[in-house]
Amino acid sequence: MAPFDLLEKAPLKSYSETVHGRAFTDKGLVSAATCTDCHGSHDLHAPTNLESKIYRNNIPKTCGKCHENVLKTYERSIHGKAAGAGKLETPVCTDCHGEHTIRGAKDPESSVYSTTLSVKTCGHCHAAEKITTKYRLPSDSVKTYLESYHGMANQYGVTTVANCASCHGAHNILPSSDPNSSVNERNLSKTCGKCHPNAGDQLAKGSVHLAPSPTQDRIIYYITAVYLTVIFLTIGGMLLHNGLDFLRKLRLHYLRKKTEATELRFTKVERMQHSILTLTFCVLAYTGFALKWPNAWWAFPFTLGHFNFDWRGVVHRFAAALFTLLALYHIFFLLFTERGRKQLKAFFFRKKDAKDFTQLMKYNLGKIKEKPKFQRYNYIEKMEYWALVWGSVVMIATGILMTFEDFTMRYFPKWILDVALTIHFYEAVLATLAIIVWHFYFTIFDPDHYPMNWSMKTGLITKEEERTDDDLKQNPS
Ligand code: HEC
Ligand code: HEC
Ligand code: HEC
Ligand code: HEC
Ligand code: HEC
Ligand code: HEC
Structure with a gap:
């Protein structure tokens, strides 16, 4: 592979360690993704080719062939809608899960593991000034999370506290103003209630992303x-x-x-x-x-x-x-x-x-x-x-x-x-x-x-x- 300067130097090795590779070789699960499921066979192209199954915009469809429910949810989320509208800075499946590094969420090496997710995965974009200014997103959502009790404990490796996805969801992320959002005022007692079972309906009184200033908090x-x-x-x-x-x-x-x-x-x-x-x-x-x-x-x-x-x-x-x-x-x-x-x-x-x-x-x-x-x-x-x-x-x-x-x-x-x-x-x-x-x-x-x-x-x-x-x-x- 070396002379061709490809993104993957040892694709078989990296693939074998992913959840798909393990499922295929260790468990003999033939429904798990193999090379051709993602790359195609006779229609195989470089990732930059618009026709390629792994061209950025086509990735949700490629993964969604097998993960149908996830795809459906994702397409309704703010990220999915933005991706559908061709906005490049919005995440497709591989931005959060990796490409030849896809692992289950419980695997400590996964990019969506509790202690990695907030800073590395969501933070990759939500702490990036270029993206937050372009889309007029709050620039401090990662910083304020890290300063919260959940965030501080999470940095010690405590996985029982909330990470970004515990509150916002993973594939169903919507702005908090949307009534269907898990962090909409009306849904907070249910969302927080997953872990704080007795939490009442007063959780919306005060922000979760605390940013004290003379006008806020x-x-x-x-x-x-x-x-x-x-x-x-x-x-x-x-x-x-x-x-x-x-x-x-x-x-x-x-x-x-x-x-x-x-x-x-x-x-x-x-x-x-x-x-x-x-x-x-x-x-x-x-x-x-x-x-x-x-x-x-x-x-x-x-x-x-x-x-x-x-x-x-x-x-x-x-x-x-x-x-x-x-x-x-x-x-x-x-x-x-x-x-x-x-x-x-x-x-x-x-x-x-x-x-x-x-x-x-x-x-x-x-x-x-x-x-x-x-x-x-x-x-x-x-x-x-x-x-x-x-x-x-x-x-x-x-x-x-x-x-x-x-x-x-x-x-x-x-x-x-x-x-x-x-x-x-x-x-x-x-x-x-x-x-x-x-x-x-x-x-x-x-x-x-x-x-x-x-x-x-x-x-x-x-x-x-x-x-x-x-x-x-x-x-x-
Ligand atoms: C779950 C889907 C999936 C599976 C399974 C998979 N790949 Fe990939 N592969 C990708 C994606 C996505 C990329 C990266 C595209 C990008 O970076 O834009 C990639 C990148 C690559 C690249 C680098 C391409 C380039 O132009 O730089 C090679 C080579 C490659 N894969 C080979 C393989 C081989 C061989 C297998 C089987 C052993 C395999 N892949 C299995 C999704 C997959
Ligand atoms: C914004 C980041 C993000 C994007 C984009 C994303 N995921 Fe996920 N995904 C996650 C997180 C975080 C989890 C772990 C959720 C948990 O711990 O409950 C997850 C879990 C999963 C799981 C395992 C759990 C389940 O719900 O069955 C699958 C399969 C999955 N994602 C597939 C996909 C596919 C396919 C896409 C693209 C259509 C996608 N994801 C897009 C963040 C993302
Ligand atoms: C050919 C069908 C197929 C395709 C295509 C496919 N997957 Fe999977 N995927 C599976 C199967 C089957 C499993 C379950 C493996 C197991 O049970 O160990 C799985 C497992 C996963 C998991 C772990 C779920 C868990 O609960 O631990 C994630 C995350 C995931 N896939 C993401 C993706 C992403 C992202 C893509 C696209 C780049 C993709 N998959 C493409 C079939 C597929
Ligand atoms: C690849 C970059 C990227 C990643 C990774 C990413 N996001 Fe986003 N996110 C965006 C962009 C861009 C938007 C704005 C989309 C738009 O407005 O059309 C957005 C929008 C949002 C919104 C709605 C904000 C609003 O006010 O409308 C929330 C909430 C959100 N993301 C949470 C998350 C969480 C939680 C994660 C991790 C699980 C995550 N994002 C991962 C780029 C990203
Ligand atoms: C404990 C639950 C919780 C956690 C953890 C959490 N958020 Fe939030 N997030 C919320 C709530 C609730 C709002 C609505 C505004 C508020 O109360 O501050 C919000 C608002 C946002 C917004 C503004 C857009 C909107 O929808 O109002 C973004 C962007 C965002 N969060 C991203 C993140 C990211 C990135 C992480 C992880 C680093 C994260 N959040 C962690 C609950 C949480
Ligand atoms: C994934 C589970 C989970 C979710 C979801 C969750 N929390 Fe937590 N939260 C925890 C854990 C665990 C602790 C630490 C409890 C302890 O150490 O006593 C904690 C601690 C807290 C604390 C700090 C208490 C203290 O000792 O100062 C506050 C405040 C809090 N959560 C509010 C919320 C709110 C508000 C929401 C919803 C927007 C929420 N949490 C969602 C798991 C969660």
């Missing part, structure tokens, strides 16, 4: 804008606050006195709670961000092997359950143990906190010589604690809406889920940055404690670090 757009502002201001404020602290300590040529930690700060039960919190927080952040960025290098453990089992998601949910149990236990601890009630009391903001803040600012700016005398918990620790409480409430609430998505889809419009996912993501970003900038500063980078404040491990602090909070001091147990 506005609520998501504004929530994103608010969160980005809050993140910028909060983290910026934290950096400023801690930067001043750091500079002041440098200016004092800070030399840390090493003294033995002897005073009890945290009881064993409190340290246990902190350990579980640390563990679950890290696991949740890691597995959560890995869903958002499936192609990031650090997400590689979840892409190893093709188990078709979303173990990233399972680990995330397991850690979330543990986190929630810890939160419930913590509430119990605060309300029903003596020590807990005292701690809770010590966590409330007082007027003194505002004074401490201005005094510490002045001190760090070098305006006064005296550092404020803090209470058992200073405003820095109180802010962190209440931020954690707020963050936990938000993450648990949005997490529950998403874990029980069938319930949510039944009783709420679809956009509620989009809102939950958006908030869940940005709150996680805020929390993670806050931990790094705020918590890690005071426990690790602060020259007072560098390289590490071990009080959450030992439970102890030094005598001079111990701060009074009168009733707590009298009874530290």
